[in-house]
Amino acid sequence: MHWKGRVAYLATLHRKEQVIGPLLAHHLGIQVQVIPLDTDQLGTFSRERPRPGDPIHTLRLKIERARQAHPASLVLASEGSFGPHPQIPWIPWNQEWVMLRVFEPGAEPLELVGYAESTQTNFSHRWVQSWAEALDFAQRAGFPQHALIALDRPEKPQVIHKGIQDEATLKQVVGELLARQGGLHLETDMRALYNPTRLQVIAAATQNLIAKAQSLCPACGTPGYWQIRSVSGLPCGQCGAPTPVAKAWVYGCARCSHTHTEPVAEPWADPAQCAFCNP
Structure with missing residues (x-):
């Protein structure tokens, strides 16, 4: 099997190795280690920084930066996107990509990309003007298993509280913003370490990557023979x-x-x- 017994380095600070690692170890014999790369520099869901390009371009940038820190031959990165479903725009939609790039001497890098999409996501947001409205939104979003983000306004926010995972913190943040301006913007925190539902879609994208890696070209034997x-x-x-x-x-x-x-x-x-x- 290609790459069995080798180490692939995953660029993340968001605990994506919890789902990607066991799957690659079981199916491909690859051990996953983390390169602690601050991928928020390449875009955030909370909009402090825009993504520098489309998901594939961003994945390549993550891998490039990871290799600058650790010049490995197998490097992984993951990227997600959220928004309305293209055919059913009132339903939220999660897309996930997991990329493996293989760098071998004397050959062009081999790039494999796993992909999955799902409407099973808690991606949502609401402007609230009371603690009761905030608590209702939180409960519908799967809080506290799924974290929340509080912002002073949805566009170009000046105040951002991320990773809210307990009711006491939520009540304090909501109270402060209500007292200050009478309302606040709440949304789900879609970072993988704060969103177990998203992790399931990342796992599905990893399974798709595995299927591609196991599909060998009948002519030359290279992994990634696919549609x-x-x-x-x-x-x-x-x-x-x-x-x-x-x-x-x-x-x-x-x-x-x-x-x-x-x-x-x-x-x-x-x-x-x-x-x-x-x-």
Whole structure:
């Protein structure tokens, strides 16, 4: 098995190794050690710092900085994103990426990225004007197992209290901000060490990374032989016309040029996806 018995270094201060480490050890034989990198310098959920680019770009920056501190050959990083679901905008949506980059002498770095998404998230926020409203929000958010953040205002906040995990602290912070300005912005703390629900999605992204690492190119044996693009045109189950739904996936190697095309298991598309049956 590739990399069995080797150490991969994870750039984090947010205890993500608690879910990533056991999975990689069990399935790939990789031992995970932490490089204590302050990844908040590359963006925060509480908006003090914007993310410097898209998630993949940010993951590469995390790994680059980790290797500056510890020039290892296997380096990991994780990145998450929260917002409204693209098709159902009133439902919150969590996306997670876990990247492994492998640096071997004489070869270009090999990059594998695991991905998972879920609507099972407590991501939420509310403007509150009383202790009763604050407590109601906290209970709905899964407090105290899930921490909260209190801000004086949702945009460009000047006062930020993070990692609130007990009722006494919450009551004190809420009381101070209510006395000062009559209201405050509460939101869920989405950092992994304060959000066990998010950790489950990070675990799912790690499982996806493992599946890619275990999928070897039939031509050169490189890990990461995976879907690279879809081929649309699955026929409508009612009229048989081609639809935008994928009829096949093209698999490709992360290192050599080998590809193959594999049809999807479903023979027909839902007529709701057909431009003729559902114009």
